[in-house]
Amino acid sequence: MKINTLLNKLPLGLAALALLGAQTGRAEQEVSTVFELPMHISAIVDESGCQNSPGPQITLGGEIELGTLKARIIFSNNLKGTHTATVVSQFDVDLLLGSTIQIPKQPVLGGVGGNPYIYLQFTDGGTNNLSNEFFLGRCVQGLSVDAEVLSKAIALATIVASDCSNRKGPFITLGGEIVLSGLHAKIIFRNNVKGTHTAQAVRDIAIILEGTKITLPKQPVLGGVGGNPLISIQFLDGQGNAISAPVLLGRCVQL
Numbered sequence: 001m002k003i004n005t006l007l008n009k010l011p012l013g014l015a016a017l018a019l020l021g022a023q024t025g026r027a028e029q030e031v032s033t034v035f036e037l038p039m040h041i042s043a044i045v046d047e048s049g050c051q052n053s054p055g056p057q058i059t060l061g062g063e064i065e066l067g068t069l070k071a072r073i074i075f076s077n078n079l080k081g082t083h084t085a086t087v088v089s090q091f092d093v094d095l096l097l098g099s100t101i102q103i104p105k106q107p108v109l110g111g112v113g114g115n116p117y118i119y120l121q122f123t124d125g126g127t128n129n130l131s132n133e134f135f136l137g138r139c140v141q142g143l144s145v146d147a148e149v150l151s152k153a154i155a156l157a158t159i160v161a162s163d164c165s166n167r168k169g170p171f172i173t174l175g176g177e178i179v180l181s182g183l184h185a186k187i188i189f190r191n192n193v194k195g196t197h198t199a200q201a202v203r204d205i206a207i208i209l210e211g212t213k214i215t216l217p218k219q220p221v222l223g224g225v226g227g228n229p230l231i232s233i234q235f236l237d238g239q240g241n242a243i244s245a246p247v248l249l250g251r252c253v254q255l
Contacts, residue, residue, distance in 0.1 A: 028160040030176070033235045033244040036150040037096075037178070038067030041122060043103065043145040043185070045136055058118065058187055060205055061105040062145075066214075068238030069096040071157055073172055073221050074246055075229040088229060092236065093174055095155065095216050101208065108187050108203040116189040116201075122149055125182030125210060133188065151208075154179040155235055157216070164228045164252030172231070175218035182210035228252050 043062040074090045115138050122131040130149040137143070157176040164170045185205040234246040 028158055029249050030156060030158050031233050031247050031249070032154055032156045034152060034154055035069070035235065035237075035243045037069070037153040037180070038238070039149050039151055039183070040065040040067075041103075041145070041147045041149060043120070043147075045120065045143045045145060047118065047136075047138075047143075056116070056118070056189075058108045058203075059105055060103065060108065060185055060187075062103045064101040064103065064183070064207070066096060066099045066101065068094065068098065069155055069178065070236040070238070070240065071095050071174060072234040072236055072246075073159075073174070074232040074234065075170075076232065077227065077229055091221050092240065093219060093221055095157065095174075095176070096178060096214065099214065103207055106205060108205060116191045119188040119190070120145055121186045121188065122147055123184045123186050123204075124151065125184040125204075125206065130183070149183075151183055152181040157233060157235075159231075159233060159249060161231060161252045170229070170231070170252040172221040173218055174216075174221055176216040178214040178216065180208050180210070180212045180214065182206070183208035 041062065041064050043060060046059040046061075047056050048059075071093045072090055073093065074087055076087045117138060118136040120134045120136055121129060123129050130151060131147045134145050134147070136145070155176070155178050157174060160173040161170045162173075185207055187203045187205065189201045189203075191199045228251050230251055231249045232246040233249060234242060235244040237243050
């Protein structure tokens, strides 16, 4: 099964990590993992027409700072007479480092009238809330909302090896992409915060569409171990903590 086909069938909401590897006809391998990508959301909310019917107009803008994703390339050799692999060398590579996504300004109509109480909540666009509700108040201008959320994503790394028998090799080229799950803002309008006669209207704003891709630029990694080593890859978070188990790709000449 091709990697793209499997990724299309892989639910982004999985709580557990999923790993896979696939060889292509260009002597390269692809490895993927589902992980939780940290996002820092800095949203700017403007409101106008608070007393109008059918209600106020909200304009949402701002930016999103994505967390860091690393890959660890591990070179190892087998001990003679055993099946134990000994790590010879390893290198950590930054795949995603502090990228920023702008939130395009977009208006949303309230629809409940009467200068309502307004709340903001971030979701995955489905049934999962990524943050608590933020109470924005009533009619405000230039209100800043900051939130730290974890959003499901798929990291896909493409690995190409060359100069496997070179004394200073092998040379690894690492690239790929990150596929993002949905990030939405839910604007909630309520005309009362007490009692049983609260009218509520909810509006949804798509900030990041499900399936949005971020390309990881290709970058070289020098092995420096020689001898056609076994090569593995492991994904790490921004603090260097493992978010997947190492995946054995095989010996350099097999890639």
